Amino acid sequence: MRFFSQLAGVLSLLLVLPVHIAAFNSLIVNTNPNIALSYLDSGAPRGVSNYPTIFAIHGMIFSNLVFQKIMDLAPSLGVRVVAVNRRPFPGSTSLTAAELNVINTGGSGADERAAQLDTRGHEIATFISNFITQFNLPRMSADGKTGGAIILGWSVGAPYALAAISAADSLPTPIKSTFSTNLRSVIVYEAAPIAIGLPTPPQNWNALVDNTIPANLQLQAFGQWLTSYFDHDISKRSLDGLSWVITSPSRTPTLYSIAAAKKLDAMQELGADAQTDLPMLFFFGDQLVASYRKAFYDANVAALFPKLKRSVLCGNKTAAFGINGFWAIQDDQKVNGPKTSVTYKMMSGTNHLGHWDDPSTVLNAIISLA
């Protein structure tokens, strides 16, 4: 049953239902109205009428299959998990040549980059709104505590989750209304500072910046390091207490358990498609930080999403950038959003692939932030 519902969910959900094509199309430059995002769906949990739905946005390299373990667990915890593939990951519409040009070169200027990021946000918000309508999901209650939707933005997925919120004011009215009256929580889950446009510290290291690694092996080496465990000293809250390079012997990198489960080939995207995220982070810093601060701290956004709970989630054995990003938001909030309520949750013992290695810890943490 569960397998069947996930399989059925691989069908693409057309982002733009026929009735909305004109409005959507008129808002978005360079976007074909027939844009689809593919997804996996854990299905409605049995016997729960007012369950919440978690829309999970993946990061670099790993497609939405990376959320399979929390999808398997979702019915028993009374929630539904829908894992979306971002463009251009498998089953979702490819990026156009014009879009790739803006992403890979920075485009003609700040306005074009901002419009591009808004478009990515609109796609996710529209997907969620259409999913709520098409599958008649339990709506969010007036107190924001039951039903409704949660966006989980993992790693490089976080800026796309945040863009869905920061760009919501320019969505067509019916989509904006469904989205904003049902979104109860946004969770930034282990985003590096660069993913939200905040500075990268001098301690930063990863295989992608090590040019002694042959170019064709850099992504793979990155994947191995990224899915390792790290022994940090986080007690002093100092970047120098983090283990930026050396991995922990305490547990095997998740890459190998995924490989042992024979899922690696299906889950990992190492081709050109997967490589659009890096230039986006590199060129779009100003837009990413503006989008994150708007989604988290802007008064008009708060008015549009009156029940929205904002959270930052991180495992304490994850790669250093995750803890760095967690602290960076805490520091940034003191300056840019001192009056906004943000919940910070650190998980014990999990790494960057906690949703694969420790799905119960991670899904329970997500539910606690819903």
Ligand SMILES: *[C@@H]1O[C@H](CO)[C@@H](O)[C@H](O)[C@H]1NC(C)=O
């Ligand atoms: C992670 O959190 C657990 C529980 O608080 C703690 O026992 C452990 O020492 C922490 N690990 C690190 C690396 O800080």
